[in-house]
Amino acid sequence: MSAPAGKAEVKGVMAPDVSEFAFTPESMAEAEKHLAKYPPDRRQSAVLPLLHLAQKQHGGWLPRAALDYVADFLGMPRIRVYEVATFYDMFNTEPTGRIQVRVCTTTPCWLCGSDDIVRACKEVLGIEVGQSTDDGRFFLREFECLGACANAPVLWVDDDFYEDLDYEKTKAILEALKRGERPQPGPQNGRKASMPLGGKTTLTELGD
Numbered sequence: 681m682s683a684p685a686g687k688a689e690v691k692g693v694m695a696p697d698v699s700e701f702a703f704t705p706e707s708m709a710e711a712e713k714h715l716a717k718y719p720p721d722r723r724q725s726a727v728l729p730l731l732h733l734a735q736k737q738h739g740g741w742l743p744r745a746a747l748d749y750v751a752d753f754l755g756m757p758r759i760r761v762y763e764v765a766t767f768y769d770m771f772n773t774e775p776t777g778r779i780q781v782r783v784c785t786t787t788p789c790w791l792c793g794s795d796d797i798v799r800a801c802k803e804v805l806g807i808e809v810g811q812s813t814d815d816g817r818f819f820l821r822e823f824e825c826l827g828a829c830a831n832a833p834v835l836w837v838d839d840d841f842y843e844d845l846d847y848e849k850t851k852a853i854l855e856a857l858k859r860g861e862r863p864q865p866g867p868q869n870g871r872k873a874s875m876p877l878g879g880k881t882t883l884t885e886l887g888d
Contacts, residue, residue: 694775694816695739701746703753707733711753724754727764731771736838740780740819741772769823777812777819779857781805782836785822788829793846797833798822800850804858817858830874831867840865 703711714729727750734746742765751761765771772780781801785794802808805818812819828834831843835850842853844867856863871877 694777694812695741695743697743697775698738698745701734701738701743701749703733703749704737707737724756727754727756727761728768730754731761731765735771740776740778741774743773747773772819775812777817779818780836780838781818781820781854782823782826783809783821784824784826784828784832784834784836786825788825789833792832794833796847797835797845797850800847801835801854804851804854828874831871843867844869844871 710733711726711730714726714733715723718725730750730753731742731747734750735742738746747761747765748758750756751758754761765773783789783794783797783801785798789797798809801820805813805820807813807818807820809820809822823836826834826836826841828841828843831841833843833845835842835845835853837853837857840862842850842863842865845853849868853863853868867873869877872879
């Protein structure tokens with residue numbers, strides 16, 4: 681039986697396909713914040729953040745009802761929203777686990793050991809790339825450049841980046857996520873942002 685409109689899945693089960701979708705009051709409030717960034721006649725510019733909201737609300741993927749809702753909400757032809765959702769890799773149009781675990785495997789991360797990050801993810805989650813865990817909690821995939829090359833290798837989990845990883849650090853993060861915890865995102869080796877490990881080497885007279 682389909683879930684009520686706008687409702688995500690019961691814990692432990694992937695979100696089902698639905699025939700209706702609507703933003704919850706919380707999602708609507710976030711949507712209005714995004715719309716406020718654009719002139720009224722440019723509201724369609726908010727399609728990306730609104731698709732992210734819909735995907736998060738529905739438990740990790742976008743059924744057609746959610747795509748249609750976003751299109752109608754923004755006054756866009758539905759086909760244009762379908763094109764956006766199927767073009768960008770961060771959107772899923774088929775059921776997946778709720779927690780999106782993405783490993784960057786582009787050249788800088790690969791040179792810095794992303795193979796070990798992928799291996800740690802497979803071992804801890806017990807799945808292969810492109811699969812979801814049986815309980816519907818996690819979905820694992822490889823991802824193209826995440827734009828944090830100075831802090832390679834990088835793991836992107838939902839809204840958080842975990843950087844400067846190795847095999848053991850990755851395992852610790854995933855084990856914490858499985859326990860329902862939220863590990864501190866950012867560099868995992870003591871680095872501040874993308875500074876050199878030894879600290880600043882330029883603009884040293886400026887404050888942090």
